Amino acid sequence: MRTITATLALSLLTFLASVVSATADEAASRFVDFDVIEDVVYGHKDGLALTMDVVTPQENAKGIGVVLVSSGGWRSGKSNVPGAEIEGRKHEHWMQGLLQGGYTLFISRHGSAPRYYVPEMIDDIRRSVRFARHHAAKYGVDPQRLGITSGSSGGHLSLMVGLTGDDGKPDASDPIERESSRVQAIVAWFPPTDLVNWGMKDGYITINKLRPDILKGLFPEITDMKPQLESISPIYFVTPDDPPLLLIHGLRDLTVPIQQSRIMRDKYDEAKLPIKLVEHKTGGHTNWPGILDEYPAVWAWFDEYLAAPQDSK
16 A cells, blocks of 8 residues: 555546546646545455555545445456556546545445456445445544445446445454445436346337346356346335435436436435436536536535534534
8 A cells, every 4th residue: 555646646447448538628727636545455355455545635625535436347447557547547527526526535446357246346345335434534534424426337336335235244353344334425427227127219128138248247147137137226226215316417328328317316206315317418428528517516415415414404
């Protein structure tokens, strides 16, 4: 584990292969300087380390922690070349947009296929929430005020973790596992929410018919398609005690249809839970010109639902 400053280095992960630099100049013009602790080990599996980077804005930090799930196509990774991703990553809206809001970020990586599959990825990110809560004081955040966010497959994992949180295992030998994995607010960008009912103009199909290549990364083996897809679809896990949810989705998204966010909004409405869906008329998938302009809605959401008791109205 090493500590560096933003002026020396920052390597974040490739969230989605199709991320482009359309907003690089805009992000740079609003650049927030930060400190980062790289490669913090939050767990182990099969002798391998699960790691996160902890990023804190150097000014105006609010003491609010946000788990930022690093995932693209349900894959997570990091360059082996020190500094190789510095310039690109420090301009991406995923991090800069949140740092501008004053949040401390726990950028969490999960195991990837073909060795690990979605159910295990959910467990990994759930573990990262427990870790962030257990060490909250060390990183200057309130353990009772944790949010989670990401886009596409990372948005999906954020939802699955946010909707299936638990209070921890009081008798666990591992102190991390005694911590709650519950988050207090979710922001999901263009997330898959129902892998069984995948919206198309001519009706609904399952994601495997649309993208059979993706299916290979979801489970090690398909034995009973519908219940397996339901078991990793957030929409089937909504309950009345779930965290407030903000969804952001572009109407021109050709990867994850807007229907996926709309049906999640409707499900939240049925449960009478706080929900807001921001639809961008020209937005595609992962990025679009002016995407940083969406972040005030993110800040307002996290600030409202992650406010300290004395800050609450």
